[in-house]
Amino acid sequence: MEISYRINNIIFSVLISLTLFTWLLGQTELVGDITEKLSAKTIFIILLAVAVIKVQLIGDFFMHLNSVKGFWRWIITLWVTLTGGFIAIAFLF
Amino acid sequence: MYIQEQIERKYPPGDLALWIFICAELLVFAVFFAAYAFTRANNIELFNQFQATLNTDLALLNTIALLSSSYFVVSAIIAIKENKQQQSSRFLLFAILGGATFLVLKMTEYSHHMSEGINLTTNLFYMFYLSLTFFHFMHVILGVMILIVLWINTRKGTYTAEEHDGLVSGGAYWHMVDLVWLILFPLIYIMR
Numbered sequence: 001m002e003i004s005y006r007i008n009n010i011i012f013s014v015l016i017s018l019t020l021f022t023w024l025l026g027q028t029e030l031v032g033d034i035t036e037k038l039s040a041k042t043i044f045i046i047l048l049a050v051a052v053i054k055v056q057l058i059g060d061f062f063m064h065l066n067s068v069k070g071f072w073r074w075i076i077t078l079w080v081t082l083t084g085g086f087i088a089i090a091f092l093f
Numbered sequence: 094m095y096i097q098e099q100i101e102r103k104y105p106p107g108d109l110a111l112w113i114f115i116c117a118e119l120l121v122f123a124v125f126f127a128a129y130a131f132t133r134a135n136n137i138e139l140f141n142q143f144q145a146t147l148n149t150d151l152a153l154l155n156t157i158a159l160l161s162s163s164y165f166v167v168s169a170i171i172a173i174k175e176n177k178q179q180q181s182s183r184f185l186l187f188a189i190l191g192g193a194t195f196l197v198l199k200m201t202e203y204s205h206h207m208s209e210g211i212n213l214t215t216n217l218f219y220m221f222y223l224s225l226t227f228f229h230f231m232h233v234i235l236g237v238m239i240l241i242v243l244w245i246n247t248r249k250g251t252y253t254a255e256e257h258d259g260l261v262s263g264g265a266y267w268h269m270v271d272l273v274w275l276i277l278f279p280l281i282y283i284m285r
Contacts, residue, residue, distance in 0.1 A: 003167060003170075003171065004171065005168065005171055008164065008167050008168060008171065012160065012161075012164040015160050016157065016160060019153065019156050019157065019160065019278075020153075022278070022279050022283060023149060023152075023153040023156075023283070025283065026149050026279075026282065026283035027149070040285065044284055044285075047279045047283055047284055048279070048284075050279070051275055051276055051278075051279045051280075054272075054275045055272045055275050055276065058163065058268055058271060058272045058275065059268075059272065061167075062163050062164075062166075062167050062264075062268045062271075063105070063265050063268045063269075064105070064106050064261075065105060067102070067106075068102060068103070068104065068105050068106075069102050069103060070103050072103070072104055072105045072112070075105075075112075075116060076272070079116075079119045079120075079123060080276075082123055083122075083123045083126050083127070083276060084276075086123070086126065086127035086130060086131075087126060087127070087130045087276075087280060087284075089130075090127070090130030090131045090133065090134045091130060091133075091134070091284065
């Protein structure tokens with residue numbers, strides 16, 4: 001899919017919103033209630049999932065990989081799965 | 094024409110050699126991130142204690158600066174596809190400003206740490222924090238230099254709607270620098 005100004009604006013807005021969400025989650029005094037109700041592991045999984053989604057959006061739309069077929073289509077997905085997987089194992093087990 | 098389209102779909106846009114370089118860079122960062130995470134697993138208290146000393150507000154601003162910069166690079170590519178060189182060079186200038194903002198903010202952070210006597214030998218957390226962020230910092234410097242070259246070329250009219258592979262390749266490198274930070278930011282500043 002060829003990226004247009006409109007799609008670029010939408011992806012950028014999503015990326016900024018997810019970034020602010022990550023930052024807010026890190027401010028425990030601001031989101032104290034949420035962090036008290038949810039376990040630390042759940043918070044970690046949410047943070048990691050948000051980071052993975054952001055990386056995938058950059059790969060798909062900013063790097064135009066959503067218009068590629070075959071091995072190269074999945075190169076960023078492969079990287080973020082590998083990296084996220086290592087981080088998840090280290091934090092959760 | 095049909096064969097050419099098939100080839101274009103099979104490979105990412107821009108120079109394939111640069112994509113192989115990007116893959117190598119990503120692999121190195123993956124190893125560093127895994128090393129940080131597994132070392133932290135054996136020193137959780139130490140990492141949590143010193144992670145709390147980091148400035149997450151500056152890290153947020155840094156993330157916004159890099160994302161904005163990437164946004165302007167994509168806008169510059171869209172503009173060049175419409176043969177609007179002047180508009181494209183203006184977008185690239187904003188992208189350079191985004192990168193420069195990141196560098197200034199990070200240097201402010203480093204100078205604060207240095208004034209507190211913090212260095213690579215302070216403890217295991219700071220060893221990882223300083224080496225990982227500085228390794229990324231060096232990539233941002235290279236990325237900004239590439240953006241400056243792209244900006245100069247765009248002003249000279251080197252890229253057109255038909256031929257702009259250089260711009261796309263340079264942009265891909267810049268996006269790589271951005272996406273590495275998108276993992277680095279939560280991993281080092283936020284995750285506990």
